[in-house]
Amino acid sequence: MASKGARFSIDRSVPGLIVKIGDYPLHHGGVGAIRSLGRLGVPMYAITEDRWTPAARSRYLRAPFVWPTSGREDADRLLSGLLRAGRRVGRPAVLIPTDEEAAVLIAEHQRELREHFLFPRVEPELPRRLASKQGLHELCAEHGVASPASSSPESYEAVERFAATARFPVVAKNREAFVRRARPAVTGTTRIAGPRELLALARGWGERPGVILQEYLPLEDAEDWIVHAYFAGESEPRTMFTGVKVRSWPPHAGMTAAAYVADNRELAAISAQFVKQLGFSGIIDLDWRYDRRDGQYKLLDFNPRMGAQFRLFENDAGLDVVRAQHLDLTGRAVPEGEQRDGRRYMVEHIDPAARLAYTRAGGRAYRTPHTPAKPRGTELAWCAADDPLPAAVMAARLVRPGIKHLWQLWRRSRACRP
Incomplete structure (x- = not known):
């Protein structure tokens, strides 16, 4: 729901555009970004695979731009498609990439895109290097950051x-x-x-x-932490959040299924220093694993874009990383605030399976001591009383393959009757 008592004024004349490359229609992060800014009155647009993706049915979306991509297209074709979307919006829009391909495309073609869009300025080659497991490992070694x-x-x-x-x-x-x-x-x-x-x-x-x-960092000796932040020009942190991941799908190695906000000043400082050394500006989503054997936080992933679970984090000023970026790029002040510790985030279509898998594995999801006994508020990835259609479309797209398979079996059985 919309944040109550948000302590900032957003520029409603500047739209937002969700940019995605590749075929992954059930993406709750894009829906979360549409809702986050749309609830504040920002006109929202999104690139979608078709008109029946969950994001395309959000009440807060002005229009979907149907543009199916695979990620195998050459850069010129992708750039042309993004510029075409910008012309359809008709005025400069804040770009919100939801995958590495989109983040890299924007960084490497800033000159061509700046007429139509607003986005953080960054060294053109840096996002590609950060998104690469090899490149990230090299950067960690170069700057003295622990990694596996x-x-x-x-x-x-x-x-x-x-x-x-x-x-x-x-x-x-x-x-x-x-x-x-x-x-x-x-x-x-x-x-x-x-x-x-x-x-x-x-x-x-x-x-x-x-x-x-x-x-391999043994599960019994590790904790999974996440850091989300927005860094303005000169790599200055405008807002930063820390939390613990308690379940993922696939188990222990995939997308966040459930997580909690938990204060970790040490990890926030390590993350901020690394980003400052890199000279990165924009939204980040970092995955860290704390190794109890040597007391080190080891960086597993550096996503140079919005994370799918970013709505886990909101401070008491009503700010998340997507809102912080919009405020900064439109010249508005980004208010400070304390993160809301104990807040929980759950992804409805994958958490039940993840919960079952972790329970069968001996409850290893709950090894971290930082989860509260009782959550202080829960943010669901899909379900929202003020925007119900994305969840309904998500559920329909999940069950449709099963229904189609049953229909085909029934038709075959009819055809085989004497």
Whole structure:
């Protein structure tokens, strides 16, 4: 719902445009951004796969721009499509990317886009490097930020040498973020139990494996933390939030299914210093894992854009990172405020499965001592009393494949009758 007592005045003459590249229609982060600014009276537009994505049915959306993409298109075609959307909006709009491809496209084509859009200025090559697992590991090493020990084998023979000396289990990830542009080596974060399993997988990676192999941080000795923030020019933090991830889907390695706001001044300071060293401006979504064995926070992912669960975080001034960016880019003051500790966020279509998986695994979702005994308010990803259609469309799109399959089975059974 709209924030009560928001202590800021937003410029309603400047629209927002949700930018996404790739086919992932059930994206609650885009819906959250549409609602966050739309509830304040900001005209909202969004690029969507079709007119029946959940985002396209939000009451706070002025218009969807139907533009299906795969992420395999060349940059010129993607740039042309984004400029076409800008001309349809008809006035400069704040860009809100929801994936790495969109964030990189904007950063690398700032000169062409600045006539039609508002967005934070950043070194053009930086978002691509941050989104890359290999690039991020190198940047962490360069600036003294802890991250999991990693290896990037350049051949199958290099994988064999790694397997002969590595301590298992290990984690395999696609080296580059743009996995939709080619056949990915692994599906998301993949835990590998031993050398035999690693070598079997590596036989399918080709002559130049596109993976990074990282040390596995044991679940029983770790906590998952998230940091969301907005940094203005000169990498100055305008608002910053910290929280703990208690469930994800797939379990322990995927999208946030449930999380809580929890104050962590040490982690906020580490994050702010790293961003300052990088010279990054804009919204960030960081995934950290605290390793109790050595007392270090290790950076797993640096998403140079809005995170899907950003609505977990709101301060007592009514500010989230999307609102902070809009205020800053339109020349408005960004008010300070304290984050609302104990607030909970749940993603309805994946959390039930995640909860079941964690329970069967011995309740490992609740190893962190930082979750409150009782949440102080809950933000749902989909369901909202003032905007019910996105949740209904999401549910319909989830059940439609099952209904279609049952219909096909029924027709086949009819055709087989004597």
